[in-house]
Amino acid sequence: MTLVLYHRTSMAEAHEIVxxxxxxxxxxFGLTDARTGEETVVTGTWLSDQPLSQxxxxxxxxxxxxxxxxxxxxxxxxxLEGLLWHAKLxxxxxxxxxxxxxxxxxxxDPRSSGLHPAIDLDDDTPSGEDRG
Numbered sequence: 001m002t003l004v005l006y007h008r009t010s011m012a013e014a015h016e017i018v019x020x021x022x023x024x025x026x027x028x029f030g031l032t033d034a035r036t037g038e039e040t041v042v043t044g045t046w047l048s049d050q051p052l053s054q055x056x057x058x059x060x061x062x063x064x065x066x067x068x069x070x071x072x073x074x075x076x077x078x079x080l081e082g083l084l085w086h087a088k089l090x091x092x093x094x095x096x097x098x099x100x101x102x103x104x105x106x107x108x109d110p111r112s113s114g115l116h117p118a119i120d121l122d123d124d125t126p127s128g129e130d131r132g
Contacts, residue, residue, distance in 0.1 A: 014062035061109035
């Protein structure tokens, strides 16, 4: 079965992920251990079942789509319950997702893609007028 998962990040990091695969990072998500009260850090790559955005506290101008050959039950050990009300979130070992997943760009902020001409936001010349 193919699961569709998402990861938002910077353009530079997205290009590296597409080229080389995910790398494990440490994430704290503001979690604390219920027994000790200490900050809990999880290591891996965060993935979600919905595209997340800045409204969700996730920065990044590139959204990656990861098609993963796995059953959702296989993700259960990596689930972070209750962090998002509208999406499921996992922190998965990069080796696991790199072995099972195919990564591609799903969305790019055109202002940072380098594919569009730069716009001078201070220029009040109407579009189409000669600026020379």
